[in-house]
Amino acid sequence: MDLSGQSQELTPPRKRVTGAIVLRRFTQSIKDNGGDEQVYPEVINEETLELFDCDVKDLYEQTGGKPGYRDTLPQPAQEAYMVNESLSANELERHIGSIGGESQDEVNAQIKAVVREQSKQTRKWLPW
Amino acid sequence: MVRASPYTRMKLQELKRRTRQVWEALNTWKGGVVLQPENFDKEVKGIGDRRYKKTWIKALARFKAAQLHRSCLDAWTLITISFNYHPDRWDYEYRYEIVDEFLLYPEGLELIKAGLEQIFSTDDFSHQEREDTHGFLRLLEEREAQHRGISIAVGPQRAIAGTHTAA
Numbered sequence: 457m458d459l460s461g462q463s464q465e466l467t468p469p470r471k472r473v474t475g476a477i478v479l480r481r482f483t484q485s486i487k488d489n490g491g492d493e494q495v496y497p498e499v500i501n502e503e504t505l506e507l508f509d510c511d512v513k514d515l516y517e518q519t520g521g522k523p524g525y526r527d528t529l530p531q532p533a534q535e536a537y538m539v540n541e542s543l544s545a546n547e548l549e550r551h552i553g554s555i556g557g558e559s560q561d562e563v564n565a566q567i568k569a570v571v572r573e574q575s576k577q578t579r580k581w582l583p584w
Numbered sequence: 585m586v587r588a589s590p591y592t593r594m595k596l597q598e599l600k601r602r603t604r605q606v607w608e609a610l611n612t613w614k615g616g617v618v619l620q621p622e623n624f625d626k627e628v629k630g631i632g633d634r635r636y637k638k639t640w641i642k643a644l645a646r647f648k649a650a651q652l653h654r655s656c657l658d659a660w661t662l663i664t665i666s667f668n669y670h671p672d673r674w675d676y677e678y679r680y681e682i683v684d685e686f687l688l689y690p691e692g693l694e695l696i697k698a699g700l701e702q703i704f705s706t707d708d709f710s711h712q713e714r715e716d717t718h719g720f721l722r723l724l725e726e727r728e729a730q731h732r733g734i735s736i737a738v739g740p741q742r743a744i745a746g747t748h749t750a751a
Binding site for chain 1: 605612616651652653654659665668691694699
């Protein structure tokens, strides 16, 4: 509201989108679907296997990256994660409200299935 | 006040089920396929006598630590997600064993340090994300107290002095 008492429409703050911002949207979409802390490393493992044919540990070893620091991976690998996490977040956001089950295990399994399927699709567009 | 975890003193049958589940996550390959499921029994047997609960606790901790080590893409998520223990988690009861096993990896301590550094030495993390370090910081505080032989009351809301200023 301004000094004359008129309400002003708020413009949401915008900034340049980075891989870190995309990753946060991805992790939030997992939480919003009811995913717990157990599913998170499993999701990361599944997307990595589908995108790169190896696990995270091997990806760091084979590319000379520093484990735990995603920004030390080669640019194409970082881009692949960023694209896949953006698309997977879209898919997971679309599923909010429809993912469910009798147990946490079932919810986690459904989240993994969504990410696995999206990762398979993303892989088709990658040059390797 | 300490909230009782629904999984405190997990029954052996449930512990075995969880251990199997974690082992399968560790051995998952493309397409969600679990590699060589027949190896599970062999690996647990290699850890100890399968009639004893302590063997299964050791197996659970070892497999969980291996899974986290295998899939640690961003070190900070170890702190804010995987090691952010709270009493409602099924693995809360075994948090010390899991972290201890993780620290047996040569890079284990480095990954934890990297995670804390990423969170507290940059401006990229939200207040909530920094709050999500409390589960891990509390665990450290409990361990330290144990080593000093001091019993402390640890509740979910307990804040660690200096947490907010560490940034």
